[in-house]
Amino acid sequence: MPLRRFAVLAFCLLCLAPAAPARAHPHMWIDARARLVFDAAGRLAAVRQVWLFDEMSSAYSLQGLVRAADGEYAAKDLQSMADDWVAALGEPQSHYFTWVERRGRTLDFGPPAGARVRWDQAAGRVSLSFELPLKAPASPAGGAFEVRVFDPTYFVAYDFTASGAVALEAAPAGCRAAYLPPQPLDPDSALRLAAVPADAPLPDDLQAIAGKLSHRIEVRCP
């Protein structure tokens, strides 16, 4: 069999062969800001975020709500939108798209607080703010924290690159937050990740790789 034909055929089969789960492409862009809030005892107590949606998905999410003549929306409509969103984000598979980890362990969140949707008419954009308290505030003495923000379905693309997008609040002196942008996935890891069933735990090295796909905030205290 001539090599050329074999190559053509192989290409053909390659295109049809299931190889890796596809990454959907984003349809929603969020300019995000995160505040890591410490309590009086100097422990990390909460993650406070503001997610500013792009204009198109803002319009989509406001669709069907009654808009007043002045272009504003009723406060109760926006509040019920905020409550619905936070409730949906709280489903286990979404996990608020936010994970606080230390030494590879995820710290549990308590019930979210302060969920609010604001409508910026001039910009035509909606924002959602909410706070995720840690169930048990964690002392920085136990090691550095890693806060990850990430939509595993890739429907949402987050952006933390604005200046001041990541900040610490009431942190003990000397604490620093470093923002690490997502790393592209190398093809081999993509294939290995693809081979793991969705509900199975990831091996440690893969977990480390998967973690780098998200926006990461490293918090270190002296």
Place this chain on the structure above:
Amino acid sequence: MSAPGRPKRASSTSRLACRSDSPGWGRSSRTVPSPGSSLGEAVAPRQGGTPLPAPVRRVSPWALGLALAVLAAWAGAAAAQGGHPFGQPEAAGWQPGGWLGRVFGQIALWQSHFYRQLTGAVHAWRQDGHAAWMLIGLSFAYGIFHALGPGHGKAVISAYVLANRQTARNGAVLALLSALVQALAAIALVTVAAGVLNLTGAAMNRATLWLEIGSYALVTALGLWLVWTRIGQPLCAGLGRRRAGAGPGGAAPLPMGFAALSASGGNGGGPGKGDGAGAGGSYLGRARLACPAPSGGLWACGCRQAHFAPPALVAGRLGAGRAWTAVLAVGLRPCSGALIVLVFALSQGLYAAGVVSALAMGLGTGLTVAVLAALALAASRAALGLGAKAAWGARLYRIVEGLAALAVLALGLALLGGALAMAGLAGGN
């Protein structure tokens, strides 16, 4: 689920449609001769180019499809991963890994690049009608790259075209039609749900999910039909043939039922209508009647259906029923990008911009899928070129055809299971 083919011809015609390129077939021990059956003389002289009656099949494969879909739903519900808090992400199916994965990453970047400019383009149109062209161009470019990324559309169309030995022209028609249907589905959904009923975005997400389930059910049904006709029947026929021994003048039996297949392999997939018809002619010239009266039952597969429809049958025209199944399977689920642009345009009081954008996206998507389907065909034809010289080359082609059929079925089941799981979870909330 109704069989969307061109069914229900008179049963006498259906018997006439039975033919074989291998004289031994009719002796399958599974078939029951009917009294006074002398249809052989009636059928053998048919020439290629004459439109042949559609193969008539019983409902069974579709009923089987429904049963499998229900099974997939159960399996999927067990592994429910849940819905998305903000939207209804498109299930992407599969994409190749390796270097192709990197290419897809780059494509996704370009796609996002165009998509994000659509917002500005709608605003620009509102300021100045001449800016419409910018929106059209950006939407078109988005459509082109969108279709290059992961998605079930191109996989279904390419595999359908491959497994069915369609011509590149028919593949292009299918691709463009399905993209048009997809754009129209988005326009219809937003017009009715948002424009008329003023439903919320969340309600539209649910509607999208149901369209998605319909779309994936059709993919599954199409896959079942392809697997049945490309793999099930040939295997079955091959077994029957082996049992009866090689017929007079027939080739020695080969494993896997491919012996029966290889004989006609060199003819299929001609690039054009004329080519196809010619091949069909020689194919039919060898045909013998192998078909006694209907013996009933799904598995009496030695008969009743054209095992390998000659290219004149499949390539000459699109076979309206099944082609529409493929078109709907791809087009029923509107693309999220189009939905969002339409709702945004509506919110800006410029719905026309959304409609134009959705149609331009559809054109771009359709062109890309048409090119991809043509590439898949060209690749398989290159393999087929060997068929003329070597029997195993033709067998290889049959394998490609069978794999394509399996790919459609697997894709349909995976997507359907996922979508139904999501629906179950959404309903539970």
